[in-house]
């Protein structure tokens with residue numbers, strides 16, 4: 226990464242959607258929407274609801290599929306000279322491995338981020354009651370090892386925060402060969418319209434993101450940083466340089482800006498510039514000096 230700031234998967238399209246607002250190559254990397262082997266239409270609308278200081282979404286992993294990603298989306302980002310973190314999503318370890326293999330073979334990614342916040346439908350033996358893959362350490366191990374065996378690209382495992390103790394899944398990803406983890410994906414939530422008595426999302430349940438979840442995300446990064454040796458990309462409600470720096474101080478090595486790009490498309494660029502300004506103001510030579518530097 227050119228600097229410690231990227232964007233959160235699913236909130237920045239494939240990068241080109243934001244290129245008219247600012248030069249996306251100025252970001253540390255562009256993290257692209259979760260890509261699956263086949264294109265997906267996603268869930269029925271309404272798929273987005275605004276909540277207090279947050280956003281509830283049930284997009285359902287709509288994406289163009291790996292073929293179009295390889296033929297159109299990645300080449301576009303390459304022409305823009307952007308560093309690409311390709312986020313992948315599948316229904317089995319084999320599907321993830323296949324996606325990683327193809328991305329590496331086509332030179333379409335500089336790193337892989339595996340979204341393991343997906344339903345654990347593959348293997349009942351590793352599920353042990355887990356609804357999502359990254360709620361089961363056994364499943365994380367199987368999925369991470371499969372992707373690790375398929376690619377030499379840097380591999381980040383994106384974990385769900387919907388667990389009792391984030392240290393266990395984070396350590397499982399590290400032990401299985403991940404180069405880093407991304408924390409956090411969305412927190413499960415729902416909203417109901419009292420007038421109609423109907424759920425506000427067609428899917429009923431969705432994922433909560435935005436500043437509402439920031440303190441939860443900072444705490445999870447801090448928890449994970451105390452036990453991991455591999456780096457963490459911190460995510461959750463970052464709205465400017467100050468909140469990005471919170472994540473670095475808690476132990477993240479990099480950050481990604483998600484929902485707040487919907488409010489101001491250039492939020493991530495302002496975070497890049499704001500961190501540089503902060504370093505200057507505090508006479509800090511290297512941003513790495515901020516990692517885990519909270520003074521308790």
Ligand SMILES: Cc1cc2nc3c(=O)[nH]c(=O)nc-3n(C[C@H](O)[C@H](O)[C@H](O)COP(=O)(O)O)c2cc1C
Pocket residue numbers: 233234235236258259280282284286312340383409410411433434435436438460461462463481482483484485
């Ligand atoms: C509309 C929307 C779509 C998302 N799609 C994905 C996705 O496809 N893959 C993924 O790993 N995370 C996805 N996420 C989760 C974000 O990448 C991020 O982890 C989460 O929103 C927390 O960051 P934020 O509070 O800054 O938005 C999505 C989030 C939103 C709001």
